[in-house]
Amino acid sequence: MTDPDPSAPTPRVVDLAAVVEPDEPEPASPAADDPNLTPAQREEAARRAEQDRRDRRLVRRLKEGDERAFQELVQTYQNRIFGLMLRMISNRQEAEDLAQEVFIIVHRAIGTYRGEGRFYTWLYRIASNTCKNRIKYLKSRNFHRSVEIEDSPQAQLPAAEGGAIVTFQSQVPGPEATVEGKRMEVIVQRELAALDPEHRLLIVLRDVQGLSYQDIIRITGLQEGTLKSRLHRARVALKERLAPYMR
Amino acid sequence: MSAMAEQSPNEADALMSAYLDEELAPEEAAKVEKLLAESPEARAELSGLQNMLKLVKGLPEVEAPPDFYEKVARKIRRRRIVSMEFLGLLILPFQVLSVVLILMVAATYMLLHLDNDPSVKLEKDPTVQAPPAPPSP
Numbered sequence: 040m041t042d043p044d045p046s047a048p049t050p051r052v053v054d055l056a057a058v059v060e061p062d063e064p065e066p067a068s069p070a071a072d073d074p075n076l077t078p079a080q081r082e083e084a085a086r087r088a089e090q091d092r093r094d095r096r097l098v099r100r101l102k103e104g105d106e107r108a109f110q111e112l113v114q115t116y117q118n119r120i121f122g123l124m125l126r127m128i129s130n131r132q133e134a135e136d137l138a139q140e141v142f143i144i145v146h147r148a149i150g151t152y153r154g155e156g157r158f159y160t161w162l163y164r165i166a167s168n169t170c171k172n173r174i175k176y177l178k179s180r181n182f183h184r185s186v187e188i189e190d191s192p193q194a195q196l197p198a199a200e201g202g203a204i205v206t207f208q209s210q211v212p213g214p215e216a217t218v219e220g221k222r223m224e225v226i227v228q229r230e231l232a233a234l235d236p237e238h239r240l241l242i243v244l245r246d247v248q249g250l251s252y253q254d255i256i257r258i259t260g261l262q263e264g265t266l267k268s269r270l271h272r273a274r275v276a277l278k279e280r281l282a283p284y285m286r
Numbered sequence: 287m288s289a290m291a292e293q294s295p296n297e298a299d300a301l302m303s304a305y306l307d308e309e310l311a312p313e314e315a316a317k318v319e320k321l322l323a324e325s326p327e328a329r330a331e332l333s334g335l336q337n338m339l340k341l342v343k344g345l346p347e348v349e350a351p352p353d354f355y356e357k358v359a360r361k362i363r364r365r366r367i368v369s370m371e372f373l374g375l376l377i378l379p380f381q382v383l384s385v386v387l388i389l390m391v392a393a394t395y396m397l398l399h400l401d402n403d404p405s406v407k408l409e410k411d412p413t414v415q416a417p418p419a420p421p422s423p
Contacts (some may be wrong), residue, residue, distance in 0.1 A: 121349070135354070142358045143362055146362055245307070247342060274335055275331075278335055
């Protein structure tokens with residue numbers, strides 16, 4: 040991990056209106072007792088329904104001024120939001136600052152959350168807007184964040200030039216596989232960071248964090264067809280970037 | 287990929303994406319598989335995408351630092367204090383102005399009051415004669 044760059048611009052005070060959008064009513068999720076669902080889908084639906092109930096209770100308490108409820112909400116979602124930021128920004132310190140900023144915004148804007156949509160998607164919308172604004176801000180200042188990658192030049196060469204060769208056999212457990220796995224992570228993260236931010240966001244939400252199409256549609260506001268075609272183009276772009284490291 | 291070629295690029299992309307995510311209905315998936323069977327290029331493309339997805343999905347989950355919440359809570363408290371200080375600075379000129387105003391009103395009142403006070407007038411009026419001196423013994 041690299042140390043935070045002292046020359047980095049400090050995060051701005053966020054304009055709430057720029058990142059907080061009103062929550063919209065969402066179509067009902069499939070019920071856990073729907074006979075058309077597979078057992079795994081039923082289990083997922085039940086887990087999701089329970090999570091939503093819990094979130095609603097916590098949000099109600101937070102609106103009443105209960106700081107313990109805020110703590111529970113943060114601890115429930117901190118890994119997911121931090122993970123999203125880290126994969127988007129590629130810098131641990133910056134990702135932590137941004138993830139903290141997201142929860143500070145939630146704390147300030149909780150009064151505007153009407154409870155018509157899921158808290159989970161509202162939170163993710165704030166996170167993705169905050170992240171996109173930050174990337175735009177850094178880009179406008181021509182500021183290039185260091186991607187946390189292994190510094191050895193060998194690791195950064197394509198396979199044909201003696202660099203890291205990522206094979207799926209390297210995912211077999213063992214000391215060599217651990218080293219290979221780490222290299223693989225570094226390379227994938229670096230190439231992911233080189234994608235257009237819109238493409239990167241879709242890959243992180245869908246392929247890294249495993250969100251459903253429906254959730255991504257609610258977070259990004261994209262139409263289903265647009266999401267699918269854009270996701271495909273993002274995947275093709277990443278595949279081409281990773282091609283030199285795969286065999 | 288003749289049938290896929292008949293579709294718009296966006297539709298074909300969307301179909302491939304949904305196929306990779308196993309989000310297609312069985313009959314749509316069967317169509318894609320038929321098309322893949324006919325096209326080596328499409329198979330190569332699909333294989334490359336599947337390999338890439340294995341790498342991306344293999345990225346380890348990350349955890350926020352253990353003191354994450356404490357840092358958030360500290361920042362919220364700090365911002366509250368800063369905003370209160372800012373508010374204090376913002377109203378300071380008005381506080382000074384109100385004190386000055388009160389002083390001015392008080393001074394004006396006192397001046398007017400002095401002008402209207404009959405006893406003060408008496409003291410000032412030169413026509414007022416001094417009380418006669420007591421007769422000397």
